[in-house]
Amino acid sequence: MTRKTLLIPFALILISLAIVACAAPAAAPTAAPAAPADTQAPAAAEAPAPVKLTYMVGDVETDQLIAHALVDAYVKEHPNVTIELENRPGGSEGDNVIKTRLATGDMTDLFSYNAGSLIQALNPTSTLVDLTDEPFMANVDDAFKQTVSQNGRVFGTPDQTAMGGGILYNKKIYEDLGLSVPKTWEEFAANNEKIKEAGIAPVIATYGDTWTSQLFVLADYYNVQASDPTFADDYTANKAKYATTPAAMAGFEHLREGYDKGWYQQDFATAKFDQGLELLANGGGAHYPMLSFALPTIATNWPDKVNDIGFFAQPGTDAAKNGATIWMLLANYIPQTTTGEKLAVAKDFLAFTVSPEAVAALNAAVPPSGPYLIKGAALPDDALPAVLDIAAYIDSGNSAPALEFLSPVKGPSLEQITVAVGTGQMTPEEAAAAYDKDVEKQAQQLGLPGW
Amino acid sequence: MAHDDRPRAILRTYPNWFYLPAAIVFGVFFIVPTAMAFYFSLTRWTLFSATFIGLDNYVTFLGDPMLMSGLRNTIIYAVMTSGLKVIIALPLAMLLTSNIRVKGLLRSIVFFPVLVSTVAVGITFSMLMQPSVGLINTVLGAIGLPQPDWLGNPGLALYSVALVDVWKGLGIATVIFMAGILSIPQEYFEAARLEGGAWVKFRYVVIPLARNATFTVILLSFIGGLRTFDLIWTMTRGGPGFASDVLTSVIYKEYQAGFYGLSTAGNVVLFILVTVIVYPLMRFFNRMELDT
Numbered sequence: 001m002t003r004k005t006l007l008i009p010f011a012l013i014l015i016s017l018a019i020v021a022c023a024a025p026a027a028a029p030t031a032a033p034a035a036p037a038d039t040q041a042p043a044a045a046e047a048p049a050p051v052k053l054t055y056m057v058g059d060v061e062t063d064q065l066i067a068h069a070l071v072d073a074y075v076k077e078h079p080n081v082t083i084e085l086e087n088r089p090g091g092s093e094g095d096n097v098i099k100t101r102l103a104t105g106d107m108t109d110l111f112s113y114n115a116g117s118l119i120q121a122l123n124p125t126s127t128l129v130d131l132t133d134e135p136f137m138a139n140v141d142d143a144f145k146q147t148v149s150q151n152g153r154v155f156g157t158p159d160q161t162a163m164g165g166g167i168l169y170n171k172k173i174y175e176d177l178g179l180s181v182p183k184t185w186e187e188f189a190a191n192n193e194k195i196k197e198a199g200i201a202p203v204i205a206t207y208g209d210t211w212t213s214q215l216f217v218l219a220d221y222y223n224v225q226a227s228d229p230t231f232a233d234d235y236t237a238n239k240a241k242y243a244t245t246p247a248a249m250a251g252f253e254h255l256r257e258g259y260d261k262g263w264y265q266q267d268f269a270t271a272k273f274d275q276g277l278e279l280l281a282n283g284g285g286a287h288y289p290m291l292s293f294a295l296p297t298i299a300t301n302w303p304d305k306v307n308d309i310g311f312f313a314q315p316g317t318d319a320a321k322n323g324a325t326i327w328m329l330l331a332n333y334i335p336q337t338t339t340g341e342k343l344a345v346a347k348d349f350l351a352f353t354v355s356p357e358a359v360a361a362l363n364a365a366v367p368p369s370g371p372y373l374i375k376g377a378a379l380p381d382d383a384l385p386a387v388l389d390i391a392a393y394i395d396s397g398n399s400a401p402a403l404e405f406l407s408p409v410k411g412p413s414l415e416q417i418t419v420a421v422g423t424g425q426m427t428p429e430e431a432a433a434a435y436d437k438d439v440e441k442q443a444q445q446l447g448l449p450g451w
Numbered sequence: 452m453a454h455d456d457r458p459r460a461i462l463r464t465y466p467n468w469f470y471l472p473a474a475i476v477f478g479v480f481f482i483v484p485t486a487m488a489f490y491f492s493l494t495r496w497t498l499f500s501a502t503f504i505g506l507d508n509y510v511t512f513l514g515d516p517m518l519m520s521g522l523r524n525t526i527i528y529a530v531m532t533s534g535l536k537v538i539i540a541l542p543l544a545m546l547l548t549s550n551i552r553v554k555g556l557l558r559s560i561v562f563f564p565v566l567v568s569t570v571a572v573g574i575t576f577s578m579l580m581q582p583s584v585g586l587i588n589t590v591l592g593a594i595g596l597p598q599p600d601w602l603g604n605p606g607l608a609l610y611s612v613a614l615v616d617v618w619k620g621l622g623i624a625t626v627i628f629m630a631g632i633l634s635i636p637q638e639y640f641e642a643a644r645l646e647g648g649a650w651v652k653f654r655y656v657v658i659p660l661a662r663n664a665t666f667t668v669i670l671l672s673f674i675g676g677l678r679t680f681d682l683i684w685t686m687t688r689g690g691p692g693f694a695s696d697v698l699t700s701v702i703y704k705e706y707q708a709g710f711y712g713l714s715t716a717g718n719v720v721l722f723i724l725v726t727v728i729v730y731p732l733m734r735f736f737n738r739m740e741l742d743t
Contacts, residue, residue, distance in 0.1 A: 092707040099709055103498035121709055123499045207603070207691055267582045269603025269691050412708030413517075420692025425605050434516060441511055445710045447495055447502065 048080045051345045054108035058094065058330075059087040062296045062369070066160050067112065069365035074352050081345055083110075091211045092412055095121075102127045107335040110346050112159045115147035115331045116405040121446070124148075124155040129334040129343065131155060136351035141373035147328045147405050156331030157350045161370040163327040164292040164390035165219035165402060166313045171385070173200060173286045174310075181312045183319035185254070192263050195286045201265035203258050204285035205422060206276035208269075210415040213422055215289035216258075216314070217251030217414065222325040222400045223316030224248050232406035238443065238450045243432040250316070252428035252435075255421040269423055281305040289314070291327055292369045295384050299367050306367075311386040313393060323398030324390060328405050329373055408446065411438030492719045496712035508716035512705075517693050521701040528613050528683075528697060529676025535617045536624040536672045537665060543621070544628030545657060558629075565622035573685030576615045577602060602687055605694035612686050612695060616679065624668045631664025632657055666736040670729070677725050698724070 057067040064087075071083045086108055088097045095118060101107045102122060113119065122128065131137060132154045137145070140158060148156035167188075174180070177198055182188040192202035206212045224231050227247040234240035242248045258264055265271070265285050277294055279285040281302040288294075292311060299306040313324035332353060334346045352358050359377040362368065367384050371391060379391060393399045404410050411417075417435050420426040426434070443451040492508055494501040512518065547558050564572065579586045580601035588598040601611040635656060643652040658665075680699035683689060689696035689704070698721050705714035 092704075095709060096707050099498055121497070123497065126499065210688065210690060267600065267603060269600060269605075270577075270582060412710075413704065416690060416692050416696075416704075419690055420605075420694075423603075423605055423691045423694075425692050425694060437516060441515075441710070441713070442708065444507070444511065445495060445708075445713060 049341075050080050050082070051341055053081065053083045053110060053342060053346060053349070054086055055083050056086040056088050056098075056108040056111040058090055058112065060090060060293075060297070061300065062160070062293050062366070063112070063330075065296060065300065065366045066362060069362050070353055070358060073358060073361035074349055077352075078345075078348075081349075083349070091415075098122065102335055105337050107337055109338045109342050110332060110334055110349065112330050112332050115144070115156060115328050116402075117408045117410045118404075119148060119156070119331070120150065120408045124150045124333075125153065127336055128155040129336055129338065129347075131157065131334070131347075131350070134347060134351070136347075136354055139354040139375050141375060144329060144331075144373040148331045148333075156333045157354050158373050159330040159332045159353070160293070161368045161372050162329050162394075163370045164311055164313075164386075164393065164399075165215060165325045165327050166289070166311055167219075168280060168288045168290045168292070168294065168386060169310050169312060170280055170283050170286050170308055171310045172308045173198075173283055181310075182315045183322045184317060185250075185315045187319075188315045189257070189261075192261070192287075196263065200283065201263070201279070201285040202287060203263040203265075204271075204276045204279050204288040205258070205264040205268035206271040206273050207419045207422060208271050208275075209273040210419055212273050212276065212290065213255075213418040214415050215291070216254045216422075217418055218402055218404075219289060219314045219325045220248075220251040220254070220316070221403045222313060222323045222398075223250065223321070224403075225400050226316065226318070226321040226323065232403060235403070236407040236409055236448075238440075241432075241436045242439075243429065243436050247316075249428055249432045252418075252421050252431045255418055255431075256424070256426075256428050259422055259424045264422070269419075277301070280309065283308075292386060292390055293327075295369045295386055296366050299384065307385055309384070309386050311389040313398075323400065324393035325402050326370075326390075326394065326399045327402050408448065409439055409443050411435055411442050413438040488715050489719060491712055492716035494712045496715070497709065498711060501712070504712070508713045509720070512713060512716050512720060515701070517696060517701060518698075520693055521696045521698050524609055524695060525677060525679075525697040525699075528609060528616075528679060529673050531610070531613045532616045532620065532676045532679075533669050533672035535613075536620055537668055539617070540621055540624035540628050540668065541657070541661075541665070542653075544625045544632055545653065547625065548629050548632045561625050562622035564619045567619070569619065569681040570685050572615065572619050573682050577686050580611060603691060605691050608687050608691060609695040612683055615686065616676075616682055619682070620672060620675065624672065627668050627671075628661060628664050631661035635660045662739070666739070670733060670736065673732070674725065674729055677728065678721075 055067065055071065057063045064085075067085055071085065075081055075083060088094045094113075098107075098111065098113055099122065113122075130153050132152075136157070137154060144158050145154050148154055169181075173195065177194055179191050179194060182191055195202040224245070224247045228240070228245060231240050231245065231248065240248075242252070265279060273294075274297075276285070276288055276290070277298055278301075280288045281298050282305065295306065295309065298309060311324075313322060315322065332350055334343065334350070338346050354374050356374075356376055359372055359374060362372075363380045367382075368379060368387060369384075370387060371379060371394065379387065383391075414435060417426065417431050417438070421428060421431040440451060491501060493503060493505060495504050495508075496502075543561060547554060547561065551557070580588075582588055582598065582600040582603060585601075587601070591598050599607055602608050639656045639660065640652060643656045646655075678699060679697060680703065683695060683697055683700055684703065687695045689700040698717075702714050702717035702721065705717055
């Protein structure tokens, strides 16, 4: 009896040994090509050895379209290179993927990620490859370099385009109802009442994707700094608070006003980002507070409707001080775990992405959602109307970067707080106070001075 | 019994080294990580480096305004799911142990949801509960009933998720009750049949004699409710806003934000809390079992 039962584990061990034994010779041939490649490398300058890179990008449609366009254009010129795309989720879930993989040395050879406050949390000096002295950095706009720097060293190259954060609106609805683009919040509210009377949802909200709920607060930053020019510095130094700065609190008030006045469409509490875009494109809703990176997705899914979409800056209190909040681009980075031949190819790929050829390839594949911050790259003549609206704000000097590019302080719970205000669970005062508390937590966790 | 009767000499034949493999496994996978968790909960930990900051993380975590609502929601969720599971599963178990046709089929149907992955259940039900085109509201609308926004209404979201949890966990509870009922000697049922009908059988035979099963169900589903995370996260992510946030989702969000030390402190708090609630409950139930 006991002997029999003992036999089973022994049999299992034998089987597993057998598997290992079989696997060992099988592993050898896969390792083999690497060795000759190394020895041949100096001689084979004309026919370079195949290199395979991995490249992690966001899973939103626009991210995918742009990454594929860049990779396809590069691989065409360099047939020995294959670049495999890997997807990551957006928002804080994506932050976590990046941080964990960097910390465990398991990062892809290249990756695309936000610039600004988020990049500081990656501790770039000890995790990313320093690109400051690369010759191709000469092509990159200086305003961009600031957003990917730590201690004066630059770690990223521009990916995609800058974006406008504000209100995407359906111009057809505006024409039909005889409305004009609002310059103040009162005008905006008055427009909304007329749109509501016409049986159309004035404002689209998609709290099923919580990140979309933050726009009324974040895109209001131009108005905050217009009334309080030192807000960003004071905020970083723990001197200015949302709850005690009326201009900063306005964003939370707008969210609550939309709920109290019934501006949002029927299932706004669970609707998703894609549903929001569909509503906007098809005229089911008039305004969508959003970043302009949504435009290429609209252009792909509703090509005949995208020219009906326009952009205006989130209105503030003073028509004379009307301007747009601008989001900087994403950036491409190389982790320090990429070495040797892969590092050389990865740098070459980055050099390509900031070249005029790459911009031409991108323009052909994906309509830009804002200006490229690459020297000598202009918007194409057939740029989307909403993008031209954004460019007009930038060209006339009426734009400011979003707070997250001016200050490392950004609370992680903002998206839940804005949903709570927008669904009527919190007053603007409670929300601003809760956000200040959230920010304090983040600043302490980052170990910032003065918190 | 047989173990105790053996002479001590035989017990001593096996040297203490025999404990070693188990001790190593237990030490490496349980003791060391637990000790490390206690240490990291006292640090500001970015994954790249950890700085010792004393009890600051606990002060921050316990001072979080959302913690209290999370705690309240956790208790509501645990009480509601374990209560409903007992109330529904016990009669169901009686039905499924009685002499009815297609008993096997019905038993399988009740148990089936247990086999499905929680995430799949969560995603499916968020579709079904979609307010305008979801199946549930379409049916409710067709028969003229109000169509609530199950997951979008802040006052309703937590209860909607709890109901799905009950649907999913009912099979386990029913099986435990069935085992309890089947272990009751037939004589009691015969006596009950002489005394009166189904009510007597239920009230004076099943309820007292299946008490151990009841305790097991309450305890298991209560602990499950306190630790619930996957269903809440797939269905509402603690939202809208913070309306269905439970302790585990509060902790998970700290982790997502990159506050690794802080979320570890949260886990330590959760560990202590579950122990404080469950241990006395278990003691109480054990005493009751001894009485019977």
